Amino acid sequence: METTTTHLPKITCPADLRLLTSEQLAELATEIRAFIVNTVDETGGHLGSNLGVVELTMALHIVFDSPHDIILWDTGHQAYVHKMLTGRTQQFATLRQPDGLSGYPSRTESAHDWIENSHASTALGYAHGLATSQQAAGNERRRVIAVVGDGSLTGGMAFEGLNNIGHSGCDVTIVLNDNGRSYAPTVSRLSESLLRVRMDPRYVRTDNQLRKALKNIPWVGDLAGRTLGATKAAVREMVESSTLFDELGISYFGPFDGHDLPKLEKVLRRVADLEGPCLVHVLTQKGRGYAPAENDPVKNMHDTSYAKPGSYTEAFTNALIKEAEARPELVAITAAMPDSTGLLPFAERFGERCFDVGIAEQHAVTAAAGMAMGGLRPVVAVYSTFLTRAIDQVNLDVGLHGQPVVFCLDRAGITGDDGPSHHGVLDMILLTKVPNMVVLAPSSYQELQQMLHDALEITTGPVAIRWPKTAAKSVTEDQVGCGLRGRKVRAGSDVCLLAVGKMLESAEKAAELLAADGVSPTVWDVRCVKPLDPEMLADAAAHKVVVTIEDGWCEGGAGSAMAHQLAHCGGKGHTPAIRILGVPNAYIPHGKPDQILADCGLDATGIATTAREALAP
Secondary structure, three states: OOOOOHHHHOOOOOHHHHHOOOHHHHHHHHHHHHHHHHHHHOOOEEEEHHHOOHHHHHHHHHHHHOOOEEEEOOOHHHOHHHHHHHHHHHHHHOOOOOOOOOOOOOOOOOOOOOOOOOOOOOOOHHHHHHHHHOOOOOOOOOEEEEEEEEOOHOOOOHHHHHHHHHHOOEEEEEEEOOEEEEEOOOOOOOOHHHHHHOOOOHHHHHHHHHHHOOOOOOOHHHHHHHHHHHOOOHHHHHHHHHHHHHOOOEEEEEEEEEHHHHHHHHHHHHHHHOOOOOEEEOOOOOHHHHHHHOOOOOOOOEEEOOOOOOOOHHHHHHHHHHHHOOOEEEEEEEOOOOOOOOOHHHHHHOHHEEEOOOOOOHHHHHHHHHHHHHOOOOEEEHHHHHHHHHHHHHHHHHHOOOOOOOOEOOEEOOOOOOOOOEEEEEEHHHOOOOOOOOOOOOOOOHHHHHEEEEEEEEOOOOOEEEOOEEEEOOOOOOOOHHHHHHEEEEEEOOOEEEEOOOOHHHHHHHHHHHHHOOOOOEEEEEEEOOOOOOOOHHHHHHOEEEEEEEEEEEOOHHHHHHHHHHOOOHHHHOOEEEEEEEOOOOOOOOOOOHHHHHHOOOOOHHHHHHHHHHHHH
């Protein structure tokens, strides 16, 4: 996407925007869109969401005085334009690169970034707290502005925040960025009422065109027919002629065209002087100004990640369809990410058996428990980092009731470019503490498929299968385990390497390095993190040294559990020296996954070095 950049290089802070004429601001908006497309094409990242908020972000920074006025983004992936207008355009070539700009707001980058959020539905809670603190301190009046998408309002925290903001009467301006989508089209029964508020004829015509286009697309069109009219956006039932906001004590204004910059400026200036909470309802188009994004019916090129051939996600997709063909009771649930978790092909085949509940992980888990109680076999497909938002429901709603829900966790372990909020490093620590939970970790494409089959054979309680974002190794049938047993990959006598999931490949390479030094290594593919295979542990206990290897936080994780059991199963009084390798208990910045793992000592060299040091006298 080509355009000249006349104005953008001159924007070093929000105040520079106020020096431009209306015509120049329109030209700047075009430059920003072209710049985002070109940057994301090189670095990867979130595209559609940022293209949709260009004029809105400009208006916010023209009217409000950031960082004196506090602008909060929910979620943070729509903050690229905000970063550019606050002096970071020259650094955008480093977006999501090691030691470069974060793909989300970052307090270490700029005083304009108040929260480092990349999980949805949180900004209203922050806004309530910040506004309360300002009032308590008696400081000079600072407006708190929370930019919230309609998809974010599918999350329960958002409703809780609305309730408390309205009840407190605090000075918060809520900007509802309504594009009818979260990642994919926003799915919720809460759609009908916002549709009633959308009285602008231009919007009605666009909506009708979208409906006609979607009808021609397999599954997406079917979903649109069932949900776009009745379940299109999360807030919609709340705003029956906007009265619910008023009843909550929040003054409602809108809807307004989110791409009409002069109009947005005028509206925001008016509400800026109001006392108490208010909500400005803005209609935007995700992916605006870039034809490939505008014409993407699934997620308007929300980001640039797709299930790649040979990935674990693809293995899950194929396995799920195969299992569904044999199990009519199998259903799939996702939280606003049917594409990224690999469910779209399943939904095309089994549309009535696929449920997208919106950005509502807690509800997804408890709903899955209810489905299981009623005789269905629910498979919950979600990112590892997002499941941790619902750990209470996993523990008490699924685990306590012994329901056979299968949790399929994509992006487990170190994920890389999206930074600390997206690394899936907590799932093994948390899930292994849920009584009767089975936790599986595949090391290959074929292992994942076997594990899904085995998980669906278990009816006594929940099962979790976790896999990484990186490519899946392809293996032959004799290299695939089964059930809840580990798989012995290599036999030795000196050191035993117990590798979890994708770490098996590094363990095998480390074994080669050790063997070249005259050390005799054993390698196990742990496969089943909970319960641990007694035969595997007994074999490991016979070695001088045991090294456990995992790509999650090592304190309290899989290695800790293995070390605990090994301490009690050593034969004839022998207990091996045990070393636990994993990710340190820290918030790890974005970077390339392989380099991050190497820095943590989780590559072949690091594993071999740990084993040698433990073997030394």
